Amino acid sequence: MSETVLDVHDLEAGYEPGVPIVRGASITVGKGEIVVVLGPNGAGKSSFIKAIAGLVPITAGTVFLDGKDITAAPAHTMVRLGLAFVPQTENIFPLMSVEDNLKVACGILERREIPARIDEMYAAFPDLVRQRRTAAGNLSGGQRQMLAVARALIVHPKVLVLDEPSAGLSPKFVSMVFEMLAGIRKSGVTILLVEQNAKAALAIGDRAYVLVEGKDRHEGVASELWNDPVVAELYLGQRPARAGKGGAA
């Protein structure tokens, strides 16, 4: 495996002391990889990556980013350390313009670097250019996700962490979002993502973990996991997520 960017070891985390939601989960993400975390509803997937991003209190275990211990780092220092997080919902500032949404995320960049960086984001996400003066709350669901991802990428993160980027989107936007993520990886960004939509996520992912009851129970190459009987069993005998007929192809 290539050089490890993110190394999460035996992570235990939860909102209330004594009630862990994440119970000893471990994953690694290699440089340039797309790693997918799957799991049935309530498996603690979302809490798991929120804990990595500093948003859910960690009670045990470690998180290393590029060899540096970031386990106890406060959420607002994560972008400076190289981890950019895209929440599942409410991931834009609705009353601010698209451009201000990008600018407000540029706090750690050099002042003179900012205009060029914003232009680069517009080049990568042309849909946003036309809407630059629009209040972000008026964007369509797919455009909101683009803005949220652009906002995360603008600070040159070492790893981009996404919580269910396809949640609540219409099918057209879902494929758009996954195409976008595949494109981002091509540009050399490492991606960790949690998804309900297992099929689409496995199609773009390199490796995947299955999280059950707050613990990583299975790991494998993304393209092979779809037909892995262990995965089906971990999903209580069901196909992962909203798989349609013939999805196993």
Next chain:
Amino acid sequence: MSLQFVVDGLLTGSMIGLGAIGVTLTYSILRFSNFAHGDFMAWGTYATLAVVSAIGATFGRMAPIAPLSFGWPLLVALVVGMAFTALLALLLDKVLFSRLRSQGQAIIVVMASFGASMALRSLLEFTFTSRPTYFSRAIQIAMPVGFGIRITPDQIALLLLTAVLVLGVHLLMTRTQTGRAMQALSQNAALARIVGIDVASVVRVTWVIGGALACVAGVTIGILVQIRPFMGFDMLLPMFAAAILGGIGSIPGAVLGGLIIGLAEAAAVQLIGAEWRAAVSFIILMAVLFVRPIGLFGVRER
């Protein structure tokens, strides 16, 4: 009828508006109604008065600037007073509000601000007595400007000062990284942290702006009316009414709300009678809450 109420209303309104900026910022960023905000005004005014007296005692009396009733000592003292009030707000946040805020219940913080308000006011009465005092006892001659309106040089200068400050704060909020961080925090605190905004530092900036502007509003009242320990507390209802009328979180809204309430008060005094003045803010506040609770510039949260 005389149009004099327009000038009176604009003046009262600009003082209300300056105070309401602090109220609306604390409300939208720290998410609580700070009832001690009026007392920041009074403390700032007394601090400014103390510095003016100290300058007078050290350097002797200085002549006022041309047509105005005040001179350079007051302007210097105002800057000192603004810094003092900002520090007072920061201190109160550190020893009181921030501790309670971390417990996560807004109503406790609101009640604490009510207590802080009473304590601050009583300290002023204890130190300076409740007898009104003045920056200057000089009488200014109001100049007729047509339509039966008369205005004094002090009034013109203070209206201009208010306009400059409001424009400054508006530009800060919309054109600078600090202002964008403040907007971000008021719209989504969790996401603000995710994008790298240090909430604690934005909170400090909020107190500094609110405190400094409260001081200016207080000193304006001190120059045009009088200085009393209750001067700020009496402004509380109009300030909240202005902030809510303008739409919580909106700087232009707070100022416009202040002007509308100031004009309405002045008009009520002239048309109905002075005893109705205090009722105007209350009526407007109730009307806004019933008809359009998000205010003039407010935006409905999704």
